[in-house]
Amino acid sequence: MADFTGASTGGVSTIVTDHAALISACAAGEKQALKTLMKAEGGRMLGVARRMLRRSDLAEDAVQDALVLVWRRAHQFDASRGSAKGWLYTILRNRCLTMLRQEDREVATEADQIEATSQEAVLTAAFDGLETTTGLRQCLERLDGATRQAILSSYVLGHSHGEIAGRLDAPLGTIKARVRRGLLKLRECLS
Amino acid sequence: MTDRSLDTLIDEVVLGLASDADIARVEALADSDPEVAKRLEQARQTFAPLDDTAEVLPLPEGFWERIDARLEASEAGGTVIPLAEARARRIPWRSTALGAIAATLLMAVVLGTTLMSERDPLVVAVLLDAGGEPVALIESGVDNTTRVTLLERPDVPADQVMQVWTKPDEDGPPVSLGLLTGGRSRTLTIEGLPAPNSRQLYEITAEPAGGSPTNLPTGPILGVGLAKEPVI
Structure with a gap:
């Protein structure tokens, strides 16, 4: 998935990215570790940011910001509390969400108009991209279409309750309740 | 819950x-x-x-160099504290929880001052110390006239002074708003900055008498917080 080759033995290259070790090395001030992390995850991070921010320039900014934050916060990372990759993507997603919520409405609206149709396609691609064996996919499949759409568009596109309500042309309270019921069903299904 | x-x-x-x-x-x-x-x-x-x-997209040319430059820039300042990070590092998690409580407790103060002032502030920030205690209230108008109300008597050595900073640009350098000489509440004025925005960072550091020699924060952070727009 990435062009970072962790080790190469006897012509067999093993692609291993030890995210936790790289983050620890960042905490120790090793810039090369951040560069390795960027090479391993940067492309995927850019894809995640692009889906949410819909503009490549903003997505690049978000990934840059996230990696600088990873560097600065590396000492806070605690491997006993969660996965390193999760930590990395949480930083990225939070950065994207902040940018989305701060984004000039005019620009956002314009981008919405340009890409309104493709957002459905993005959601479909995200859902189809989930391996059929994952619990998330199996459980999302059991939800009704609108609820699944709402949950996916919050995570994948970074949409707020308000934006989801707008897109589905439903009252805000209805959407909030629907998402909550959907999340409850998902948890029950996954447990 | x-x-x-x-x-x-x-x-x-x-x-x-x-x-x-x-x-x-x-x-x-x-x-x-x-x-x-x-x-x-x-x-x-x-x-x-x-x-x-998500699709794996190619990183544009020079992507690492741009990141590296930003790392270098924050290191070049030597003792310069990256403000947002310093906040996260120095103030433990409970500051966020306490911040919410403090903000509620301070609502009376905020309301009182906003109702009394002739011009409503554009943004208000409650600055918290490392223990999560509120130490100062910041109110800034559209022209960056900034009223700083200290909520605690500062514990600053005699040869040091409290200096107030803000970051008009989240990713840019902190800008000095002025000194709280004598450790007293003051209204500070500054020209040439854009109107403050919500989530703009404000902080107070202890600096050598006369203010930071580098014109960037060098001393310990006494209080830090993000601005919010008051509900008026």
């Missing part, structure tokens, strides 16, 4: 649907309760496969 509502809240945080206050609440809970931390991590792992469905 019931288990079910906490689980829902955790899911909403992970999805990006939760309010800033709820995010702070969940993070504070997770920091103090390993069980909540586990549930938060579990929720993240549940949705993480969706990250892997």
Whole structure:
């Protein structure tokens, strides 16, 4: 998935990215570790940011910001509390969400108009991209279409309750309740 | 909070649907309760496969060089404290929870001062110390006239002075708003800055008499906080 080759033995290259070790090395001030992390995850991070921010320039900014934050916060990372990759993507997603919520409405609206149709396609691609064996996919499949759409568009596109309500042309309270019921069903299904 | 509502809240945080206050609440809970931390991590792992469905896009030319330049820039200042980071590092999790409480407690103060002032402030920030205690109230107008109300008698050595800073640009350098000579509340004025925005960072550091020699914060942070727009 990435062009970072962790080790190469006897012509067999093993692609291993030890995210936790790289983050620890960042905490120790090793810039090369951040560069390795960027090479391993940067492309995927850019894809995640692009889906949410819909503009490549903003997505690049978000990934840059996230990696600088990873560097600065590396000492806070605690491997006993969660996965390193999760930590990395949480930083990225939070950065994207902040940018989305701060984004000039005019620009956002314009981008919405340009890409309104493709957002459905993005959601479909995200859902189809989930391996059929994952619990998330199996459980999302059991939800009704609108609820699944709402949950996916919050995570994948970074949409707020308000934006989801707008897109589905439903009252805000209805959407909030629907998402909550959907999340409850998902948890029950996954447990 | 019931288990079910906490689980829902955790899911909403992970999805990006939760309010800033709820995010702070969940993070504070997770920091103090390993069980909540586990549930938060579990929720993240549940949705993480969706990250892997994103396309892997090529990084543009010079991407690393741009990141490297930013790392260099923050190191070049030597003792310069990256403000947002310093805030995260120096103030433990409970500041966010306490911040919410402090903000509520201070509502009376905020309301009182805003109602009394001739011109309503554009933004208000409550600055918290490393223990999460509110130490100062910042109110700034559209022209960056900044009223700084100290809420605690400062514990600053005689040869030092309190200096007030803000970051008009989140990613830019901090800018000095002025000194609180004599450790007293003051109204500071500055020209040439854009109108303050919500989430703009304000902080007070202890600096050598006369102010920071580098014109960037060098001393310990006495209080730090993000601005919010008051409801008027």
